[in-house]
Amino acid sequence: MTIAELRKLIVDIENKPAKTPGTTVPGDECLWSFGVDEIDQALPHARLCSRSFHDVSAAHPTDRSSACGFAMALLSRLPGEGDILWCQLVPDAQEYGSLYGPGLHWLGIDPGRIIHVCARSHKDLAWVMEEAVRSAGLRAVLSEGPALNFTATRRLSLACEEAATPCLFVNLNGEAGASAAATRWQVKADVGPGDGEGMSGPGTAAWSISLVRCRGGQPGKWHLHWDYETFSFHMASPVRGGEIFARPADTGDVVAFGRAG
């Protein structure tokens, strides 16, 4: 057996996607992507695997709600109907609140699809996630809590693969411990572009996201905006969020001068 054959064997065993975008992953026929070329190109097959476990961590403890909002927005781009299970710890719900239906719509999620679960302990949280993933009735599982240990993430990855259900975990303390997640993201809030009106109210949500680890992908960092109307991500200017949108009004058009006399 040649080295090439062995390599191919390893690829097959790990079900590691080849690095040529466009080819379909076996069994993953749904297209779950950012809709932003720059990010999609960094992912294997230009999409997020919809039968894997993904980890989204907050860059800083104060970025928790940004990380969670980003995960929600990402889930809204997952095609298909069905319930989404949302799980958090009771103390987290007490301290940082729980999902609020009237505001979820702006992240592109129908609040009626969400099944809320409150777990009392970290152990219960991992148990709920695994049970939920293994149950074939759900479209996706989203959970937030303190970092899971490697064994838990490995179990979840295997469960996601077997049941073909995606699972997103919002890692609240942002610790970069060992994880078996297919992709690991780090999310930080960005100052938004504002709405450009007189009061200069907050405009769309803005995140600075980094792809920290991805099997078969390219790590990178991007600044994203969320469009509340079309429920889609947009790239922001990497310099400072919003400036590409807020073009000065008095720039005017370039007028060709006629040659004098």
Place this chain on the structure above:
Amino acid sequence: MHARRIRATSLRLDVLDEDVPFCLVETGGKGIRITAISKAAAGHGVKVGQPLNDARAICPQLASYPADSRADMEGLKSLAQWCDRYSPSVSLIAPDSIAIDTTGCAHLFGGEAALLQDVMRRLQWMKLTVRTGLAETLAAARAIALFADINAIGDRIVPHGQIAAATNDLPVEALDLCFDIVVLLRRLGLKTIGAVAAVPRHALARRFQSKQAAGDVCLRLDHLYGRRGQAFQPLKPAPLYRARMGCNDPILDIVSLEYGLGYLLNDLVRQLEGDGVGVRTLTLTACRVDGSTRAVQAGLSRPNRNPSHLQRLLKERLEQIDPGEGIDTLILSADAVQVFDPRQKNLDGTSTLKSEETSVLIDRLANRLGAKNVYRTIPVESHIPERAQKPVAVNDRTVWLEHSIKPDRPFRLLARPETISAIAEVPDGPPLQFIWRRIIRRVVHARGPERIAPEWWLQGAADDEVRDYYEVEDTQGHRYWLYRAGLYQDPVRKGPPLWFMHGLFA
């Protein structure tokens, strides 16, 4: 006539089964009186109801202890629950009796005599003094149990239609009448039930001054002979579906418990299948050798009768059952059932397979985490943000219509608004800077106010203040939803209005 065969067990607890005369006493209006006595005390001539001083005069060495009727009742109730092993329909008769409706249950124990023998044996093993009786009516069984002076078990069972013969010689006290009537009957020379029954009704009525007293005697007699029905109030309604397993050797380990559960589930599911119903609430009751019971319950979000699902639900709880000295009977009952047809399709023709999978998951989560920790939310018609949604059972899915989705609402709402200290322009400018959880946050973008008035038509909302909500973004890009309760130029309020943090945006 009564088809039921009811047996009443009367028991008296012997605290000190020794030579020490012992009694329980209660302080009442007429001084300290005796409520219960031991065998030794009875031997000395002490009687129940006697004042303690009189009893002491007869028997100076009499030990006394205050009675605790509440604890007695608790003990009796726990024993009554244990009697679930004999029949699903068990009732308490205060202060010291338990009635069991054994209709259709005796054959499980090898006949009525064997059943009675079993009761006696187990209760005596628990060091209880027991008197039993079995008859077609509750009153007859009670009379036999309390007043018949028979030792042979067989004679304590009144055969069909023989109530009159069996109770004729019993004293009138056995009729369960009040004290004054008993005294009167004895004065009239009617000392046995037979004598009372022999008197014609109209003659009986003439001998009493009050019509009610005469009516009472007739009613008791009718109860005794089954001419009138007597209310039987079971501790809990008998479940419609029930499976029971007696164990020859007491169960002590969880493996046997699991095996027993599997056996019972097969039995129960067969009954459910026959009637086309699924279970909503399932209870496993373990009767322990020492006369106490332990029960675990599992609730289901949708009717189900899949044995493996039910087994998984209960299996997680089995470790909560403390077998103590051993479990000798396991009872599995379906307390709530609902019509259930697994082949039924949804109205839109799609298979229920997916929602079936979900409800199986929901059951498992709810049984481990508690039903209130697994929920869906539905919109509520209210402008107050915290009232705009409420939790409901997962299966009650409703559509969130467009109008329940309001502009500029955060996707996370704090459990309760938190006080913040804010610097803002008077009268209704957004905060320029605020401190939330000890961190100073400078505001870059702000929008507002959105004024939300209190819902004064609700009770308790009259004192609520007007809230002005602002959506703000700080220098870090974090976005908050905060509000000011009240107005700056309010002549009524004292001091400046307070600011609160209420929600977080993505």
